Amino acid sequence: MEAVSTxxxxxxxxGMVSKRILVGLAALLLVPVAGxxxxxxxxxxTANGFLKAYAAGNAQAASGQTDSPKQAKQLIxxxxxxxxxxxxxxxxxxxxxxxxxxxxxxxxxxxxxxxKVWRYQGEFNLAEGDSGWKVRWAPSVIHPKLKKGQTLSYSxxxxxxxxxxxxxxxxxxxxxxxxxxxxxxxSAGDLAGVxxxxxxxxxxxxxxxxxxxxxxxxGAGKPFPIVTLRQSDFDRVRSEISxxxxxxxxxxxxxxxxxxxxxxxxxAGVGKVVDKKVSASAGxxxxxxxxxxxxxxxxxxxxxxxxxxxxxxxxxxxxxAAEAAVEPVxxxxxxxxxxxxxxxxxxxxxxxxxxxxxxxxxxxxxxxxSTFKMVTGAAALEKGNVKIDSPVECPGKKKxxxxxxxxxxxxxxxxxxxxxxxxxxxxxxxFAQLAVDMPADALPEAAKKLGIGVDFxxxxxxxxxxxxxxxxxxxxRAQNGIGQGTxxxxxxxxxxxxxxxxxxxxxxxxxxxxxRTEADSTPQPPSKATLxxxxxxxxxxxxxxxxxNIGGSGEVYGKTGTAQxxxxxxxxxxxxxxxxxLAFATLITDAGKSTPAVDLTKRFLDGT
Numbered sequence: 001m002e003a004v005s006t007x008x009x010x011x012x013x014x015g016m017v018s019k020r021i022l023v024g025l026a027a028l029l030l031v032p033v034a035g036x037x038x039x040x041x042x043x044x045x046t047a048n049g050f051l052k053a054y055a056a057g058n059a060q061a062a063s064g065q066t067d068s069p070k071q072a073k074q075l076i077x078x079x080x081x082x083x084x085x086x087x088x089x090x091x092x093x094x095x096x097x098x099x100x101x102x103x104x105x106x107x108x109x110x111x112x113x114x115x116k117v118w119r120y121q122g123e124f125n126l127a128e129g130d131s132g133w134k135v136r137w138a139p140s141v142i143h144p145k146l147k148k149g150q151t152l153s154y155s156x157x158x159x160x161x162x163x164x165x166x167x168x169x170x171x172x173x174x175x176x177x178x179x180x181x182x183x184x185x186x187s188a189g190d191l192a193g194v195x196x197x198x199x200x201x202x203x204x205x206x207x208x209x210x211x212x213x214x215x216x217x218x219g220a221g222k223p224f225p226i227v228t229l230r231q232s233d234f235d236r237v238r239s240e241i242s243x244x245x246x247x248x249x250x251x252x253x254x255x256x257x258x259x260x261x262x263x264x265x266x267x268a269g270v271g272k273v274v275d276k277k278v279s280a281s282a283g284x285x286x287x288x289x290x291x292x293x294x295x296x297x298x299x300x301x302x303x304x305x306x307x308x309x310x311x312x313x314x315x316x317x318x319x320x321a322a323e324a325a326v327e328p329v330x331x332x333x334x335x336x337x338x339x340x341x342x343x344x345x346x347x348x349x350x351x352x353x354x355x356x357x358x359x360x361x362x363x364x365x366x367x368x369x370s371t372f373k374m375v376t377g378a379a380a381l382e383k384g385n386v387k388i389d390s391p392v393e394c395p396g397k398k399k400x401x402x403x404x405x406x407x408x409x410x411x412x413x414x415x416x417x418x419x420x421x422x423x424x425x426x427x428x429x430x431f432a433q434l435a436v437d438m439p440a441d442a443l444p445e446a447a448k449k450l451g452i453g454v455d456f457x458x459x460x461x462x463x464x465x466x467x468x469x470x471x472x473x474x475x476x477r478a479q480n481g482i483g484q485g486t487x488x489x490x491x492x493x494x495x496x497x498x499x500x501x502x503x504x505x506x507x508x509x510x511x512x513x514x515x516r517t518e519a520d521s522t523p524q525p526p527s528k529a530t531l532x533x534x535x536x537x538x539x540x541x542x543x544x545x546x547x548x549n550i551g552g553s554g555e556v557y558g559k560t561g562t563a564q565x566x567x568x569x570x571x572x573x574x575x576x577x578x579x580x581x582l583a584f585a586t587l588i589t590d591a592g593k594s595t596p597a598v599d600l601t602k603r604f605l606d607g608t
């Protein structure tokens with residue numbers, strides 16, 4: 001019994017194994033044949049077609065693969081428009097059957113450029129209808145967290161700007177919350193009434209805001225900003241305007257001057273440089289937005305990098321002394337001060353009449369008048385035409401080509417005097433003749449050696465030094481020789497010229513530490529022999545010439561200037577020069593004579 005029962009099953013098993021082997025071999029033979037005839041399923045074709053068109057930005061083709069083409073096209077176009085990718089990639093994952101159709105997974109990447117890539121996994125359902133398989137449309141097809149009425153947004157994540165400090169480490173600019181008062185005319189209801197209440201409140205901060213000015217700006221009917229306020233100013237008027245219909249208060253944090261009105265013409269440009277630093281260090285994020293543009297959730301965020309502090313070359317005590325000096329002057333008045341040994345811009349000050357016309361101290365172009373005799377004198381000395389003690393004629397007036405007569409101030413007549421005396425007393429007739437006796441390019445060449453006519457790209461400030469024409473006639477060269485005719489310069493340009501005399505060559509002007517200034521040319525400096533004669537000539541102006549009023553303010557070297565403009569009945573007043581390692585240019589427009597500029601400079605120097 002035992003042997004039979006054992007043998008029997010063994011024979012049966014061998015028979016089964018043989019049968020299974022045959023079946024297995026048959027199956028193996030069938031697999032390759034089936035593989036050759038089977039391609040992607042209809043579900044996979046539809047899913048792939050949708051993703052390919054979607055990634056390519058073809059909303060028309062992508063939406064055509066869905067069961068709601070209109071809604072799909074609208075959202076796909078909006079999302080791509082809001083995100084603005086450089087390129088997108090989508091790859092299909094698995095497609096599996098479900099009770100109601102199929103489900104597809106995919107991997108998506110949005111490339112925003114500069115290494116900013118957002119990746120995530122998504123999925124969507126497919127259903128079979130009369131026209132074949134379609135993607136079942138829903139906002140979640142775009143992203144799993146997206147719902148009806150929502151879109152995606154891409155934005156920079158800006159790091160906080162570090163404070164801007166002066167040369168002594170004092171804080172000049174710092175981040176502050178700013179609120180913009182914005183009015184939507186269509187939502188205001190009683191527009192005139194709202195404008196009146198806004199004017200009553202905001203006019204206490206900015207007098208130029210009136211009911212009429214607001215009504216004028218509201219003419220287009222679109223929302224518009226009225227004013228941007230610091231936090232302290234907004235707090236003053238908040239209760240009066242916060243409930244007005246049609247008025248909103250978007251806020252942002254920005255870099256502003258710590259002290260209102262301090263070095264405005266310079267710090268505005270510095271702020272733009274810092275903004276670029278902040279933007280270059282910015283992170284980025286992708287978020288969900290509702291229909292009103294409000295952010296309802298973050299999907300990805302890369303924080304920004306810290307921004308290094310910015311230090312400018314402004315000297316606090318020199319800047320304050322300059323501002324105090326120009327502030328009481330009724331006409332537009334300005335001072336620019338440069339450190340000759342380094343080219344550092346240490347002060348740029350303008351009063352309110354000048355501020356109302358722009359950055360005159362750095363870019364304004366004015367005839368420099370007799371201050372330009374520094375250039376004419378340097379050119380004549382460089383050519384070897386004269387020396388500091390050469391006798392020159394200084395008649396009360398002098399006739400040049402034709403009937404053109406050029407006079408001294410009130411036609412004073414010194415007769416025959418050394419060049420240094422003619423310079424100290426500012427003889428127009430002497431220096432006009434010196435210019436006529438030189439080649440046409442002598443003055444532009446000498447001016448450029450002192451920086452006038454050189455163009456700079458200086459981070460933080462836009463500057464124009466000036467322009468000196470060649471003088472295409474005898475009379476024009478005579479006029480140019482005394483800083484009239486076709487000669488113009490800015491206070492910045494004349495301060496740079498004075499700094500070049502003090503330094504021995506043109507220093508490269510700078511405003512922000514660590515930022516390099518570029519110049520369109522590198523002029524050769526005047527010879528040592530020329531400078532050794534020009535400097536004592538400038539000192540004599542203060543000791544015995546036209547600027548004796550400043551004699552008690554230290555060892556000042558300078559040159560006065562009265563520059564006619566317009567019809568010749570009005571004149572600007574100039575004084576330029578240097579003391580120790582501080583070069584300066586002072587200009588009072590329409591001053592009539594140079595004396596007010598000398599007195600202003602004295603107040604400035606005495607305050608440093």
